[in-house]
Amino acid sequence: MKSLKVTNLGEIRNELNKYKKGKKFDIWQFNQVARLAWLGKLTLQPLDSEDAECKAYLAYVAYPDELAAHFLEPDEDLMGHMHIVDGDQAAALAKVIEQGVRERAALYQELRQRDFYFGHFFAQDTPDGSPPGEE
Structure with a gap:
């Protein structure tokens, strides 16, 4: 934890201004956080x-599920911590969150409508030679 001397008011103002602007993630960190944002692990x-x-x-970066963590290999220094992010990157991350919600919702909708039973137990080739249920 960083401590400041209260005697120097100018130093306190400079530190406060740094926090007001936020900090940019580098490209690698941003991509890591954006992947987790797409998964809904960013607040x-x-x-x-x-x-x-x-x-x-x-920005709070939550830990991903085990399966996602296995493939994404997220940086331990980013997860489980609060970060102060500048407005431009935060706006971009908010768009990634929204995109992830839309794409995951579409995936769940498609999964809800998929018929596994007929695809596996009444397998008759379709006219184009593909198995039924795979259109």
């Missing part, structure tokens, strides 16, 4: 919603 909140000058966001 964003304005750092100070009452200050119009403050563009930074608090």
Whole structure:
């Protein structure tokens, strides 16, 4: 944890301004966080919603499920922590979250409508030679 001397007011203002602007993830970190955001493992909140000058966001990166972690190999330093992110990257991450929700919802809708039983137990080749149920 970083500590500041209270005697130097200018130093405190400089530190506060750094927090108001937020910090950018590097490209590698951003991609890691964006993948987790797509999975719904990122929470964003304005750092100070009452200050119009403050563009930074608090970002909490949650741990992914075991299967996702196996394939994504996320950075342990990013997960389970709060980060102060600048407004541009936070806006981009919010779009990734929205895209992930839409794509996962479409996947679940497709899964809900899929008929496994007839595809496995009444397998008759279709006119084009493909198994039934795979259109």
